[in-house]
Amino acid sequence: MIWRIIIFLWIATTMVVALIGAPLVPVLQETTRVLYFHIPSAWVTTVALGWSMINSLLYLFTRNLKHDDQAAAAAELGLVFCIVATVTGSIWAKSMWGSWWNWDPRETSIFFILLIYGAYLALRASIEGEEKRARLSAVYSILAFVAVPPLMFVVPRIYSSLHPDPIINSSGKIDMDPMIRWCFFSMLIGFTFLFAWLQRLRVRVFRLERRLAV
């Protein structure tokens, strides 16, 4: 129980410091607050989808269904965090660009990721038989993840975008006020542990579902 309370207090304390104590980014002004939710969500999306891909590989090597559970849970959570990143990004876009959706390269990239992993869940739901579902889903997950790094990191840098510069700028440095940087990385850590907790819980539910289905 104690580590759950630590996660709660960690994120809550970071919220208080970030929203009350930290200064605003001059370019972003009031919309700075979105930064503390939007980027950690996008970060967890990448971590979750990567974890899904790793477990898909492990499943194909070992044929152990526990890896399929991990892969499916991570893909589901990756999609949830991707939706959070999309919604928070859209709120930010409305405030800065005057429109909820502009088909900016970053928006288009995240839209494709949503489609790709939405299709992954549809594929899982459409296949009868555990082994077959696990095998085909694993292959799809590995192929799907190939598209994630280009969509997340390459496409937005190739095409001109209105989106603010990435956190690590083109010269490889993090150009941020120390207080904002502290809050930002603290939120990244908090969101990562929240993902780990949810992942563990979702895998337990998958195991229960299998046990009850027998």
Place this chain on the structure above:
Amino acid sequence: MDRNWVVLGVSLLVWGLLFFWILRVERRVSEVEKR
């Protein structure tokens, strides 16, 4: 009212509700596992 406090209040409320919802789901899962 200062907007920062409004945003903070809403964020803490949403996070608190989410946290207790996850705890509740986890408790249910533990109960079913024990059966």
